Amino acid sequence: MSLEWPILSVVIWLPVLGGLLLLISGERAARPIALLTSIATFVLSIPLFTSFDSKTASMQFVEKMPWISQFNINYHLGIDGISMPLIILTSFTTVLVVLASWESIKTRVAQYMAAFLIMEGLMIGVFSALDAVLFYVFWEAMLIPMFLIIGIWGGPRRVYATIKFFLYTFLGSVFMLVALIYMYFKSGGSFSILDFHALSLTLEQQIYIFIAFLMAFAVKVPMWPVHTWLPDAHVEAPTGGSVILAAIMLKIGGYGFLRFSLPITPDASNELSWLIIFMSLVAVVYIGFVALVQSDMKKLIAYSSIAHMGFVTLGFFIVFDIFDKTGSWENAALGVEGGIVQMVSHGFISGAMFLCVGVLYDRMHSRNIHDYGGVANKMPIFAALMVFFAMSNAGLPGTSGFVGEFMVIIGSFQANFWYAFFAATTLILGAAYTLWMVKRMLYGEVTNENVEALQDLNGREFVILGILAVAVLILGLWPAPLVEVMHASVANLLQHVSAGKL
């Protein structure tokens, strides 16, 4: 499927140009320009969904022109059913982030909004790049605005957090760069990701490449044990930064596994799937317990994100075991699709949770759970929404959080009972840490005069959280459209993976 106009380029460069315009325009016009740009980008990205042909697994809306002819590097864009939902998620979330920062950011508003818009364009670029160097350029460039967002508008330990964030991610990705160059020579001079998919590699080569990719993507996801940058970054980032980080940036790691690791190194993925499954289960169980003892709201949600992303990677890498047990790649698709649904759903839910924290933080300037108590008495509408999001974070049926987790758990049962057993602990742990936090914050008597003085949501905040609640509900009750668009692509991916390269 394709359109008359280069839709992917438009949704990548429109926000970038909007961001540059903001840097020139100055403070006063910053908010409206940012909002208009982000809404325009979102509206323009909708045809990606409506004109999407879900029957084919080939790349759609393809744009290709030479960029650096010396190395056969092309400006090559295109999306399939795996990347399309993530692009829509990105453009959707950015609108909410711009709205959410409307009042809470008071200094250097233009630079703040510009950073978010430029980052939006770069993130969409990551999801749609089909050339490895183009992908890498977007992937690294994305670090710059995030680095500035945490460092300039973040909390007291922002400098430590942002430098840690930058160096961690940078360290992970440079090894990926070496792997990409290596494959460039192996493929006889092509940086096309699709050529890499077809590239024949020995198991040994695959394992080295797999490890290089793993370093990049595991840091981004983040997987245990390289997750430690995330709680710091989340805690110190301003609300908008946390939302983008949790809702989109983490997904880029998951997306990387699907676009690079599995199809380029299928046999190494098979060989090392035990490692990823182990790391994922540790993330689910151990990080779940870690989340339980947090006293800082943002930290708690950050750890909860790590646990939920553990589900994503678990879903992606149990496919080999499912296939060994059942002999059917149809069944295995459940794991990957569950992982993708979980990514989108976690995008909504974690974004919403951070926005809820932001609402409280704007009023009380504290993220400490102990400083709250009985908030529901003063903010009933807010409390209702927050409880709803907490329930979906815990995986309540009927919300989007349930769908992905359920699919992955069903998939794990087919793979190995114990995988499912450990994965399912999240239903208890997730409920425990989220609901306990909600109980301590929202319910009971009003504990202090600061809470006494709280005002309920204003119209803007209500709209933001309301939209997210609707999204969570729709995806929970009717996930079919999302699953349908990705079905052909996932089936194709698994077919490719099953064929192997040896």
Add this chain to the structure above:
Amino acid sequence: MIDFTMPDFTQAYAEIFVLVMICVILILDQFLSDAKRNITYYLTQLTVVAAAVITFNQDHSVSVISFSGMFINDGMSALLKMSLYVVMIGIFLYSRDYLVKQGLLKGEYYVLGLFGMLGMMIMISSHNFLTIYLGLELLSLSLYALVAFNRNSPTASEAAMKYFVLGAIASGMLLYGMSMLYGANGSLDFTIISNSINEGSASKQIQAFGLVFIIVGLAFKLGAVPFHMWLPDIYHGAPTSVTLYIASAPKIAAFAMVIRLLAETMPGLQTDWQTMLIMLSVLSIGIGNVIAIAQSNLKRMLAYSTISHVGFLLLGILAGNEAGYSAAMFYTITYALTSLGAFGMIILMSRNGFEADRLDDYKGLNQRNPWYAFVMLILMFSMAGVPPTVGFFAKLWVLEAVINIDMTWLALVAVFFSVIGAFYYIRIIKLMYFDKSETDIAIEGSADMRLAISLNGILILALGILPNSLMALCVAAFA
């Protein structure tokens, strides 16, 4: 019997023109009062521009050797000279602001600067041990004098003394190595030596012995570890306008010297010099990046950063093929431009009697002036090799060169240390963006300086987004 053919002077028009202009400026400057010193400046810039026009109009599609094999004009010399002119224009432009601010505006700066440029042009076009040494000494002597230019400053005098002593030792090493090769091969001409080495008639031992000394000399001039000791002291001690000079243009000439000596003269000894360059490169990347972290003075920090960049540049050369040389050339040219911008920023930030060379002087620059903070951000990310700046493509290309010759381990070491290097670059960004400014003094600078430094930053970004044309030129230079 005298075998004398008239040399083809047209090949050296640019050099001859520059030499004539230097003499004119030198004499003219004596008759100018301090108020009219700008005339010297404009004449200097005019000389560089005119030299650029001459070089540009020369036919560089074929390689022409003239002056009895002393002098060569080829694709590489044309591209390197053109880059040299661009960098020199930047240097003279930025330096004027500094010299005016510090009350050092003297005609000698320009004359010495042009002499240095002439030396570099000769190095780039050399095709004989004598010419290359002549060019190198012309450059070095001008630089020694420039470092001591502010004669009232004890640190500058100390730096000049160190530079002179160490530079003389390095020249001695180089000359000694050259004499060995002369002894073994019986000629100073690059083509003859290259053929003689390939024939294998001369003693391999003597050649390898001479090669070691030549590499030591080159490493000294480039500033590669373990011959890097002079670099931080000179960068730190010299007046910033001179540091700007040393840190940018001579890198281009040094690159030319390495290519002329190793790649063109001694391809037959490649296995020998490749191993030596690997050691120099790994040590430079490692030590340069690690020690830079401990610096609190920006000029010193950039000196160690230079050392690590030299290591990266050597990666391309040690690959020992056209792709590698082109990669190293791209790296050198873009690094010279980035370095020019970085020292230009130091000059822009400094005031009369105040050198903005401490890291803390950059605190809160984003508050004081968001645009220059942004320019500095681009320059720092380019040095760190983060896309979408040109530094990324420079690194990408040299990494490709070493992976292509199956030295992936070398690429892994290089990228690992470049992550460590990223730390001290982003520390500058941290200071500019995350910290509060201690002063709110406005940034002074002439209009052309402000314009030039803005263009310099934009150029680094633009080359990062569209590196194709410069890459094509670098490839063509070795085709």
